[in-house]
Amino acid sequence: MQLCMSSTSTTTPSSSNSSAMNARRNRSDDDLFQQRSDTLRSHSKLSLAPMMEYTDRHFRHLVRLLSDRTLLYTEMVAANAIAHEREASLSSLLSIDNNNKPSSSSLLHAAAAGDELFDPSYLLRFLGQGHNPEGASVLQLGGSDPDQLFLASKTVYEFNKLAQTQQQQQQQQQQTSSNSISTPIFCDYTALNLNCGCPSPKVAGKGCFGAALMQDAHLVKQLTTSMFNGSEGTIPITVKCRIGTDEGYQFTRDQYNARSEEEEYQSLKKFIEIVASEGIVTDFQVHARIAVLGKNYSPADNRKVPPLRYHQVRRLAEEFPELNISLNGGVETLSGVKRELDECPSLDGIMVGRGWMSNPWAFAMSDELLYSDGATNVDYVRPKNRMEVLEAYGRHADYEEELWDPVKIRRFITKAVSQLFSGEPNAKHYRIALDDIAGLPKKLMKQDTKWMQSQPPLSELILEAATQHLSEEVLYRTPKESYEKILWDEEQAERRKLYVTVGGTDEKQLEEKQSFVQEWQQSRKEDELKGSELDSM
Numbered sequence: 001m002q003l004c005m006s007s008t009s010t011t012t013p014s015s016s017n018s019s020a021m022n023a024r025r026n027r028s029d030d031d032l033f034q035q036r037s038d039t040l041r042s043h044s045k046l047s048l049a050p051m052m053e054y055t056d057r058h059f060r061h062l063v064r065l066l067s068d069r070t071l072l073y074t075e076m077v078a079a080n081a082i083a084h085e086r087e088a089s090l091s092s093l094l095s096i097d098n099n100n101k102p103s104s105s106s107l108l109h110a111a112a113a114g115d116e117l118f119d120p121s122y123l124l125r126f127l128g129q130g131h132n133p134e135g136a137s138v139l140q141l142g143g144s145d146p147d148q149l150f151l152a153s154k155t156v157y158e159f160n161k162l163a164q165t166q167q168q169q170q171q172q173q174q175q176t177s178s179n180s181i182s183t184p185i186f187c188d189y190t191a192l193n194l195n196c197g198c199p200s201p202k203v204a205g206k207g208c209f210g211a212a213l214m215q216d217a218h219l220v221k222q223l224t225t226s227m228f229n230g231s232e233g234t235i236p237i238t239v240k241c242r243i244g245t246d247e248g249y250q251f252t253r254d255q256y257n258a259r260s261e262e263e264e265y266q267s268l269k270k271f272i273e274i275v276a277s278e279g280i281v282t283d284f285q286v287h288a289r290i291a292v293l294g295k296n297y298s299p300a301d302n303r304k305v306p307p308l309r310y311h312q313v314r315r316l317a318e319e320f321p322e323l324n325i326s327l328n329g330g331v332e333t334l335s336g337v338k339r340e341l342d343e344c345p346s347l348d349g350i351m352v353g354r355g356w357m358s359n360p361w362a363f364a365m366s367d368e369l370l371y372s373d374g375a376t377n378v379d380y381v382r383p384k385n386r387m388e389v390l391e392a393y394g395r396h397a398d399y400e401e402e403l404w405d406p407v408k409i410r411r412f413i414t415k416a417v418s419q420l421f422s423g424e425p426n427a428k429h430y431r432i433a434l435d436d437i438a439g440l441p442k443k444l445m446k447q448d449t450k451w452m453q454s455q456p457p458l459s460e461l462i463l464e465a466a467t468q469h470l471s472e473e474v475l476y477r478t479p480k481e482s483y484e485k486i487l488w489d490e491e492q493a494e495r496r497k498l499y500v501t502v503g504g505t506d507e508k509q510l511e512e513k514q515s516f517v518q519e520w521q522q523s524r525k526e527d528e529l530k531g532s533e534l535d536s537m
Helices: 017-026 030-042 057-066 079-093 107-113 121-127 146-172 201-206 210-215 217-230 253-258 261-276 299-304 310-319 334-343 354-358 366-370 386-403 406-416 427-447 458-469 479-501 507-535
Strands: 046-048 071-073 137-142 191-196 237-245 281-291 324-328 349-352
Touching (some): 057 406, 121 146, 137 146, 191 210, 191 217, 217 237, 217 261, 237 261, 261 281, 261 310, 281 310, 334 349, 334 366, 406 427, 427 458
Parallel strands (some): 137 191, 237 281
């Protein structure tokens, strides 16, 4: 497969590879870069994988309530979208010079010269972090044009500077109508990540980026250099990739299994070596499957059809101890994360996506189980149960609805907590109630444009949905109690799988099987009883 490439300029700062590392050494922002690098390394044991339409700021806020140490990844943001909106913002705010171009190319200048007209909210819809700093978090960018990635990274850097100015103004209480920024800015990412792993036809096919970039390591090195330069050398740059692609052959399971695993590893190793050769990228998140680009495979197909090869990622971590290597793909439970880290100490972390998405509460013990250094943020207080989680999340929900249009945003807010009670009795009724709540603004808007004045806050509606459909035992169960129950459920699932696949006819095996069936039946009766008690209330 031939990689499609975007046309790029060779005269912009984004293409100056050789000066990148010297630039960092000569800047006074070295301390900030080092601080972010240290944060990145100290929070990498468990990370939330970037997932389109899931890891938005609302879901990231929920995850941060559950864990102080999990490294959060945003949805992928297209660099060309940021570059386009940036240009539109500057063009509309600033005067045009004699060459018919905006008189400034900096958001910092625009904020100073644009007075009250400068409103960063539109750009922040791509980059914003909500109403609170997120802690350790990574913004994932997608693109194959060095100039666009340079501008996207520069935008993040400038928002950081604007946020610092805004904080100083608030502390000094000297804000005026001529230089204040009405929308709070939180865009303080620990790192920027280049997407080299997404196999979606829209991304890797028509978009010519994502996993397609793995076929041109030198271009990836140029892109990451552009990102580094755009952020003024203050933000670490990381890469998320796969163990390879189907370049050079037509993928089938049989053909793939017949191919040399050593050749596959050497190709992956060469990609890593080239991308890391400038010393800019030292962190890689590697999905342990190849990306099938030669067929019209959906992202779901690419998660299921190519087999997982964890040993390729483990070997990479062992042979490159100077790099930070995280494994991604197929690990969906906290016990699975711990097992992978225990089995391969060379791995720096595990990235989990669908496990977090389907049952976020299952990871509420991650800080205690994965970290023993006691380096939790002094300001962080984890909720003791899911009732407290909803109360804390409700404050976020109310703030968001005050800032944005509930008709447009409510469904995204409620979606984030829809799986908080996954697997619990009556969890389906809770999700249905949330769905009804999400549809209220649009429904009521048709009846009365002032409907918000007569409605309770969203936080109250969410709590009401939970207390109406879920038992107190579920609402107030602690993270430790929940994790112990999860481990028991996983053990029973393994035993059930063993009996189905292995079987057995001797007397001892039959007794064990009978005992297991009785335990399972009793647990089902208890769950059904809890559900019927709630229905009768």
